[in-house]
Amino acid sequence: MGKEIYAVFVAGGSGSRMGSDLPKQFLGLGGEPILQRTLEVFAGAVPRMKAIVVLPALHFPTWKRLCAERLFECPHTLVEGGITRFQSVRNALEKVPDGAVVMIHDGVRPLVSAALIHAMLERMKTCRALIPVLPVTDTMRLEGSSGSETVDRSRYVSVQTPQMFRSELVKAAYARPYDTRYTDDASVVQAYGIPPETIPGERFNIKITTPEDLLLAEAILSLRRP
Numbered sequence: 001m002g003k004e005i006y007a008v009f010v011a012g013g014s015g016s017r018m019g020s021d022l023p024k025q026f027l028g029l030g031g032e033p034i035l036q037r038t039l040e041v042f043a044g045a046v047p048r049m050k051a052i053v054v055l056p057a058l059h060f061p062t063w064k065r066l067c068a069e070r071l072f073e074c075p076h077t078l079v080e081g082g083i084t085r086f087q088s089v090r091n092a093l094e095k096v097p098d099g100a101v102v103m104i105h106d107g108v109r110p111l112v113s114a115a116l117i118h119a120m121l122e123r124m125k126t127c128r129a130l131i132p133v134l135p136v137t138d139t140m141r142l143e144g145s146s147g148s149e150t151v152d153r154s155r156y157v158s159v160q161t162p163q164m165f166r167s168e169l170v171k172a173a174y175a176r177p178y179d180t181r182y183t184d185d186a187s188v189v190q191a192y193g194i195p196p197e198t199i200p201g202e203r204f205n206i207k208i209t210t211p212e213d214l215l216l217a218e219a220i221l222s223l224r225r226p
Contacts, residue, residue: 004100005049005121006167007042008092011035011107012056012081023059024208025107026066030221034208035063036072037110042103043074045114046121051076052095053107054088086182090174098168104185105162108208111220112162116202120164128166129194131186132201133157159184160201169194 011025020027025035032040035053042049055063057080066072077095081088089104096102101124105112116132123130136156141148163185170185173192182188186196204220206213 004097005046006052006096006100006102007046007049007162008052008054008089008096008102008104009035009038009042009076009107010054010081010085010088010092010104011059012054012085012088023062025055026059026062027208027214029110029208029214029217032070033066034110035107036066036070036074038105038107038112039072039074039076041110041112041114042105042117045117046103049103052079052092053077054079054081054092056081084178086174086178086188089185093167093171093174096167096171098171100167101164102167102170103162103164104170106207109161109205110208111202111217112160112205113202116199116205117162120162120199123197123199124164124166127197128169129164129186129189129196131163131196131198132160132205133198134160134201134203157198158201159186160205160207161185163196165189165196 026033029037039051051074053076055078060078079092079095082091120130120132134157136153136158140151140153140156142151170189173189176192179191189196206217208214208217
């Protein structure tokens, strides 16, 4: 792909659901901070990417200290996050030029594969917005004031990151006012009038937000070790 490739890593977590004073993106996974491991996957898959890490300003010193201690030298730009994820991504997109492909990824999804990243970049040669999804396997019910009812799960998918976009498109979408309906980048672009295309995601591409998630991630990582 001849276009410039930018990667935005959104890492604004506090660690409250982890029961930890250390923000979850800095917790160890296989001996490395989760955020470091996430960046390493992308740097290995797309060496020429330009990385942007979005953190609360108060977490800058901790991240810089961890990078220095671990001799982590993956080039990246630090951007201060906002009150909402929407504002955090908008701040990062100010650093991205038009005419590029931008990958927006949760900083606490360190188990994404290079194969998925490569497959998505290949698809981005012919589409404007692309998201990885998985079929829902559990039975789903819709709750209401009078009880709940089963819904057709075949009509639903769960959504992962990275989510990839033509930069001029996602920047224009994020230039619009915030709406509480925006739960991810795809929903922002959808509201702008561009339905994202989909690609099969990965079961192991989990988002680490709870202690149980971290245990599962450690188990997955151990399976991948030679």
